[in-house]
Amino acid sequence: MSKFIRAKIALFLTSLLVSILVMSCQTTGQTTVPIAESQPPQAITTAATFPPVASPDEELSAGPARLPLLPYDYAALGKAIDAETMKLHHDGHHASYVKNLNDALKDEPDLQKSSVEALLRNLNDVPENIRIKVRNNGGGHLNHTIFWQIMSPEGGGEPQDEIAAEIKETFGSFEEFKQQFNKAGSDRFGSGWVWLVRNPAGKLQIVSTANQDNPIMDGAYPIMGNDVWEHAYYLRYRNRRGEYLNNWWQVVNWPEVNKRSLVSLNSSKSS
Numbered sequence: 001m002s003k004f005i006r007a008k009i010a011l012f013l014t015s016l017l018v019s020i021l022v023m024s025c026q027t028t029g030q031t032t033v034p035i036a037e038s039q040p041p042q043a044i045t046t047a048a049t050f051p052p053v054a055s056p057d058e059e060l061s062a063g064p065a066r067l068p069l070l071p072y073d074y075a076a077l078g079k080a081i082d083a084e085t086m087k088l089h090h091d092g093h094h095a096s097y098v099k100n101l102n103d104a105l106k107d108e109p110d111l112q113k114s115s116v117e118a119l120l121r122n123l124n125d126v127p128e129n130i131r132i133k134v135r136n137n138g139g140g141h142l143n144h145t146i147f148w149q150i151m152s153p154e155g156g157g158e159p160q161d162e163i164a165a166e167i168k169e170t171f172g173s174f175e176e177f178k179q180q181f182n183k184a185g186s187d188r189f190g191s192g193w194v195w196l197v198r199n200p201a202g203k204l205q206i207v208s209t210a211n212q213d214n215p216i217m218d219g220a221y222p223i224m225g226n227d228v229w230e231h232a233y234y235l236r237y238r239n240r241r242g243e244y245l246n247n248w249w250q251v252v253n254w255p256e257v258n259k260r261s262l263v264s265l266n267s268s269k270s271s
């Protein structure tokens with residue numbers, strides 16, 4: 001066999017090998033499962049740091065979310081909030097958050113099995129096309145559910161029991177705590193909330209959140225919160241948010257606040 005024929009055979013075999021390799025790679029590429037499909041969808045889990053939030057022993061259902069009944073009459077908090085505001089706030093605003101949350105989750109059966117708290121703690125696991133709706137309306141549902149509970153017609157006065165001692169220890173006095181809380185509520189630009197939370201270190205802290213965000217989104221436990229959206233006070237107080245913040249202390253349900261504080265304290269000690 002001449003050198004020329006041997007060279008042609010070697011060239012043919014090399015080409016054949018290269019072709020086989022290329023075909024092999026193409027076949028593999030066609031059958032590769034996209035990364036997003038190859039991983040099972042992540043289950044939404046609750047961060048274990050703190051217990052249920054909307055009430056001390058129970059999370060809020062997302063399948064479906066339901067508007068809670070007001071635990072008193074519309075006029076019952078008249079020392080601080082008028083009946084018309086209460087009716088619009090509960091039957092109008094809060095009801096809309098519940099409806100909009102259910103609308104956002106209507107095609108998401110797996111998310112409906114989650115709690116509202118878990119959805120908010122794990123917003124990155126919520127599909128992007130509904131994430132803002134879940135954040136705003138899930139937060140609105142959660143915030144207002146807490147809000148109705150931590151107010152009472154028999155509320156007001158000085159805090160009692162363990163929360164009284166912890167407020168004094170943390171802020172120096174109840175008066176100083178109120179001042180700092182009111183200032184944070186006044187300083188919240190636009191719409192939002194002012195909160196007393198137990199932070200991830202287990203300490204009491206005053207924070208404010210924008211829009212309908214809830215402190216659980218930052219790993220804290222909301223013990224009590226006041227709504228500083230204009231819809232919470234404008235009919236009676238007009239633009240005088242500071243006056244509303246001052247009067248609101250007359251309806252704070254301290255036994256409920258104390259219960260929420262103790263549950264979060266015990267949880268932070270055990271975690």
Ligand SMILES: [Fe+2]
Pocket residue numbers: 089093144227229231232
């Ligand atoms: Fe509100």
